[in-house]
Amino acid sequence: MKILLVEPPYYTRFPPLGLLKLASYHRSRGNQVKLVRGFKEDLKFNPDRIEITSLFTYAWKPVHEVIKFYHNKFSSAKIRVGGIYASLMPRRLKSFFPFIDIHIGLFEAADDYLPAYDLLNEVENWKKWDSTILFTSRGCIRSCPYCIVPKLEGKIRSVVEDLERHIYPNHKRIILWDNNFFASPNWKKILKDLQNIGLPVDFNQGIDARLINDETARMIADLRTPLIRTAFDNLHEKNALTNAIEVFSQSGIRRRKIFIYTLYNFYSEKYHSDIPATFFERIKHIADLGCVSYPMRYEPLTSLEKNSFVSPLWTDYQLKMIGKARRILGYGGAFPPYKGLVKKFEKAHNFEEAFSVYPLKGKDSKIQPLTQQPKIILKHAT
Amino acid sequence: MVLFTDDAFGAKLLEAITAGLYDGNLNCLREYVQNCIDSNGNKVNIDFENRRTVLVIEDNGCGMSKEELAEALHLGKSEKTDTAIGWRGIGIWSGVPTCRRIVIITKKRNHSKIRVEINADKLRQQYTLNISAIKVLTDVTGDIEELELGSEESIQESQYTMVRLEEILPNQRTIFTEDEIRKYLSRVVPAPFNTEKFTLGKEINKRLLENGVKTKEMDIFFEKQKIFRPPYSDDIFFGKIIDKKFIVNGVTVAYGWLLSSKNNRKLNPPNRGIYFKKKGVTIGSENLVAGLHGGNYNQWQYGEIHIITDELKENAPRNNFEANNDLLDPFYDQVGKFVRQLQLMNQYQSHNIVTNSIEQIKKQLDVDEVKPAREKIIRLKKKLQRKRSFPKEPALQEMKKVIDKKSATNRTSLKALGKKVQDKMKEQRPDRIKEKRDRFTEFIKTAHPRLKKHLEKTTKKGKMELNIDAMEPVKILLQQKTGLTLDTICKLSQKAYDWKRVQKGDNGPILLLSGPYRDRLFGVMIHALHYMFVDPFKHEKGKLSFAFYESMTEEEKIDTLTEFHMAQNLILRLIEKSNRIRKP
Numbered sequence: 022m023k024i025l026l027v028e029p030p031y032y033t034r035f036p037p038l039g040l041l042k043l044a045s046y047h048r049s050r051g052n053q054v055k056l057v058r059g060f061k062e063d064l065k066f067n068p069d070r071i072e073i074t075s076l077f078t079y080a081w082k083p084v085h086e087v088i089k090f091y092h093n094k095f096s097s098a099k100i101r102v103g104g105i106y107a108s109l110m111p112r113r114l115k116s117f118f119p120f121i122d123i124h125i126g127l128f129e130a131a132d133d134y135l136p137a138y139d140l141l142n143e144v145e146n147w148k149k150w151d152s153t154i155l156f157t158s159r160g161c162i163r164s165c166p167y168c169i170v171p172k173l174e175g176k177i178r179s180v181v182e183d184l185e186r187h188i189y190p191n192h193k194r195i196i197l198w199d200n201n202f203f204a205s206p207n208w209k210k211i212l213k214d215l216q217n218i219g220l221p222v223d224f225n226q227g228i229d230a231r232l233i234n235d236e237t238a239r240m241i242a243d244l245r246t247p248l249i250r251t252a253f254d255n256l257h258e259k260n261a262l263t264n265a266i267e268v269f270s271q272s273g274i275r276r277r278k279i280f281i282y283t284l285y286n287f288y289s290e291k292y293h294s295d296i297p298a299t300f301f302e303r304i305k306h307i308a309d310l311g312c313v314s315y316p317m318r319y320e321p322l323t324s325l326e327k328n329s330f331v332s333p334l335w336t337d338y339q340l341k342m343i344g345k346a347r348r349i350l351g352y353g354g355a356f357p358p359y360k361g362l363v364k365k366f367e368k369a370h371n372f373e374e375a376f377s378v379y380p381l382k383g384k385d386s387k388i389q390p391l392t393q394q395p396k397i398i399l400k401h402a403t
Numbered sequence: 404m405v406l407f408t409d410d411a412f413g414a415k416l417l418e419a420i421t422a423g424l425y426d427g428n429l430n431c432l433r434e435y436v437q438n439c440i441d442s443n444g445n446k447v448n449i450d451f452e453n454r455r456t457v458l459v460i461e462d463n464g465c466g467m468s469k470e471e472l473a474e475a476l477h478l479g480k481s482e483k484t485d486t487a488i489g490w491r492g493i494g495i496w497s498g499v500p501t502c503r504r505i506v507i508i509t510k511k512r513n514h515s516k517i518r519v520e521i522n523a524d525k526l527r528q529q530y531t532l533n534i535s536a537i538k539v540l541t542d543v544t545g546d547i548e549e550l551e552l553g554s555e556e557s558i559q560e561s562q563y564t565m566v567r568l569e570e571i572l573p574n575q576r577t578i579f580t581e582d583e584i585r586k587y588l589s590r591v592v593p594a595p596f597n598t599e600k601f602t603l604g605k606e607i608n609k610r611l612l613e614n615g616v617k618t619k620e621m622d623i624f625f626e627k628q629k630i631f632r633p634p635y636s637d638d639i640f641f642g643k644i645i646d647k648k649f650i651v652n653g654v655t656v657a658y659g660w661l662l663s664s665k666n667n668r669k670l671n672p673p674n675r676g677i678y679f680k681k682k683g684v685t686i687g688s689e690n691l692v693a694g695l696h697g698g699n700y701n702q703w704q705y706g707e708i709h710i711i712t713d714e715l716k717e718n719a720p721r722n723n724f725e726a727n728n729d730l731l732d733p734f735y736d737q738v739g740k741f742v743r744q745l746q747l748m749n750q751y752q753s754h755n756i757v758t759n760s761i762e763q764i765k766k767q768l769d770v771d772e773v774k775p776a777r778e779k780i781i782r783l784k785k786k787l788q789r790k791r792s793f794p795k796e797p798a799l800q801e802m803k804k805v806i807d808k809k810s811a812t813n814r815t816s817l818k819a820l821g822k823k824v825q826d827k828m829k830e831q832r833p834d835r836i837k838e839k840r841d842r843f844t845e846f847i848k849t850a851h852p853r854l855k856k857h858l859e860k861t862t863k864k865g866k867m868e869l870n871i872d873a874m875e876p877v878k879i880l881l882q883q884k885t886g887l888t889l890d891t892i893c894k895l896s897q898k899a900y901d902w903k904r905v906q907k908g909d910n911g912p913i914l915l916l917s918g919p920y921r922d923r924l925f926g927v928m929i930h931a932l933h934y935m936f937v938d939p940f941k942h943e944k945g946k947l948s949f950a951f952y953e954s955m956t957e958e959e960k961i962d963t964l965t966e967f968h969m970a971q972n973l974i975l976r977l978i979e980k981s982n983r984i985r986k987p
């Protein structure tokens with residue numbers, strides 16, 4: 022059988038891991054596979070089946086377009102769509118394309134296969150790809166309201182035993198996509214294996230600061246890690262974060278190498294939502310610690326348009342201020358602990374002062390920002 | 404009482420028949436290719452997939468039905484007849500030590516396409532467990548599942564079997580390389596000769612057929628390139644094919660053909676070695692045959708010994724034959740003796756054929772190393788004069804003619820080279836030296852009569868050398884000029900010229916050339932020349948005054964000699980011109 026694997030042409034920094042595993046799965050059943058990104062007119066391949074992946078819900082348009090395109094081109098081929106968008110909004114997808122099959126969630130049968138990275142050689146975007154992407158565990162111990170993982174993958178479990186055989190020959194880097202690496206029951210063995218293999222390791226999804234102690238920090242410091250990612254999404258993680266940074270620092274990891282994702286614009290009726298003041302406090306604290314903060318704007322799980330959601334506790338203007346500050350004051354969307362920037366945050370009395378690109382003058386300075394008024398963190402439904 | 408139940412066979416047995424049996428890990432390739440050949444197809448494709456992490460072996464043979472596949476998975480049972488290569492029924496499991504999964508996909512005509520997966524990872528983990536082998540096999544083997552056909556396949560027509568070794572283990576990746584696999588396949592599987600490069604292959608194929616060797620040669624492709632079996636070249640061998648039949652108790656056990664190297668040196672792999680072959684598949688390595696003769700065997704031959712009789716069966720790992728018959732020992736004995744004869748032939752060849760040395764001599768002559776070339780020729784001539792006996796083995800007698808013929812041509816070319824060397828040596832006596840000698844004799848003609856006389860006397864004897872007489876003409880002239888004895892002259896001149904400090908003495912010079920200062924120098928000059936060359940205390944060879952001279956090349960010696968006599972000539976003329984000024 023001939024199977025065409027399609028990656029819709031949305032923006033992404035990573036090749037379609039799911040499709041690559043699916044490719045190996047199909048090959049193992051004697052099928053011929055071909056991978057394409059976007060629309061390819063001249064394929065020289067007449068598929069019996071077409072498998073299409075999807076990513077974030079707000080990137081739904083390219084998915085719809087490739088379905089249309091390949092359905093027209095190969096009308097007799099059965100089409101199946103999987104991935105995040107398809108898993109989260111299957112009914113929406115089906116209403117547009119009643120003729121397709123939809124796969125929801127993980128395709129467990131293919132999960133253990135070594136991805137067919139060799140297919141990337143034929144895709145212009147991914148020709149130079151040289152990193153092994155790896156889940157050593159699936160799921161997470163947390164159930165953060167803004168995160169899709171618990172819903173898609175469920176409870177944490179280890180999925181890799183012998184790491185070495187999952188590393189693709191000649192790859193130069195390992196990218197871990199574990200949702201919460203140190204919560205995995207097998208983390209110690211995997212970390213030792215990573216040290217033995219000796220390739221640079223990127224904990225791409227970030228490290229849970231609450232699980233960092235002397236031992237974990239030392240073991241991370243022994244790895245070749247380009248940078249450490251962690252998060253500061255809620256103020257009451259402050260102590261855990263401070264502690265983690267101290268421990269990292271003592272293990273010899275430079276503070277500037279630590280990237281801290283900072284969620285903003287999150288709103289939930291049931292859980293802690295954030296407001297500009299608490300966001301500012303977190304950013305300031307990170308600057309004080311000497312680390313890099315990376316603001317992340319909250320997007321609802323089924324958002325169909327990026328950056329369109331505005332929390333009731335934020336104003337559109339405030340959200341735009343952050344965007345502007347990131348572009349003008351920051352570097353690459355992040356706020357590194359530049360001396361001037363740290364000072365600016367230190368001097369600022371409120372959110373507006375901290376993130377305005379120009380010093381506030383006259384009338385503006387007297388405005389009592391909205392964030393100062395309700396000095397509460399909402400916690401509903403109690 | 405029932406002694407054996409399913410529980411009687413433990414999991415530990417499984418390791419012995421998978422990992423243990425196929426010692427080198429590439430040997431599983433042989434097992435799978437054999438199955439391909441037995442399936443009566445005409446083509447095997449072996450390909451890597453996903454950057455050498457998966458190896459796929461696919462044939463276009465008859466494929467298997469569900470029942471047949473189930474049967475094929477059984478251990479140690481095989482429906483295959485004697486004409487097939489595989490017959491033990493364990494080959495399918497041979498890939499277990501190499502990969503994570505073995506997948507078999509097969510399609511027989513008018514049957515559905517089916518697939519089974521063996522979890523090799525799990526099987527290896529359970530080797531050591533103390534549980535029933537049946538349980539383990541059941542646990543690691545998936546169900547036989549039916550697969551959907553693609554639009555390009557048909558239920559009636561399509562037939563094939565594909566074995567996939569999936570996710571080859573990291574520790575196997577150094578073995579499962581393109582080079583290693585290609586080398587292995589060409590050595591082991593029944594591939595044809597590449598008759599374009601190895602034209603003798605055609606004749607060998609003919610003889611194999613005539614002698615009853617039946618092999619199913621297959622078109623085997625690895626990474627789209629066709630596999631051929633060695634040798635890959637004609638011109639390293641003598642064109643004569645050696646035939647040898649091995650007959651035990653009237654039964655022809657095997658037929659062998661061999662080619663012998665033209666050059667007196669060990670052949671290089673893959674064009675080296677003598678291999679046992681059964682139904683085209685190699686049994687054991689080149690060392691199996693070489694080792695049957697107890698002594699040393701330099702592998703100057705390439706050859707195949709094809710087992711014809713069915714009574715001689717290969718063992719399961721195919722590294723030797725089963726010993727449970729009366730044929731093996733006498734057969735091995737014959738092969739060992741034959742190898743001994745080959746070694747004797749090699750020695751005969753090494754003695755009578757000197758092509759390599761002749762090539763070396765030619766090279767030496769090209770760069771004008773005449774002397775060593777000449778020595779080598781003398782040595783070789785002596786070597787060729789000694790006679791050596793040729794082995795009595797009838798199969799090799801034709802080779803004696805070939806070697807002797809070659810030896811004869813060697814001798815003629817050696818003669819020609821000898822002449823060339825002589826010519827070169829004549830040529831090489833450099834003209835310059837001759838020129839210089841001529842110039843020297845010219846000089847003698849116009850030299851001071853004293854010197855002329857002296858030199859004519861010495862050169863007549865043929866010795867153009869410096870010796871203790873060299874300053875004789877000066878001494879004689881001084882005696883004549885001053886009318887004094889040599890002793891007195893010495894004492895006087897020592898006093899007069901103060902040879903040690905070159906100061907004016909009380910008695911002044913005895914010969915006057917010009918002003919007093921120059922006269923002193925004049926005296927010193929005579930002395931220096933005398934002292935440098937002919938100090939009687941230092942004239943022995945190797946002593947200081949002569950050492951510099953002895954170490955010179957011939958050309959330099961002539962130069963120095965000429966210059967010395969010219970200087971001496973000048974002194975003679977100066978003495979001649981001087982006046983006797985004082986009587987002692």
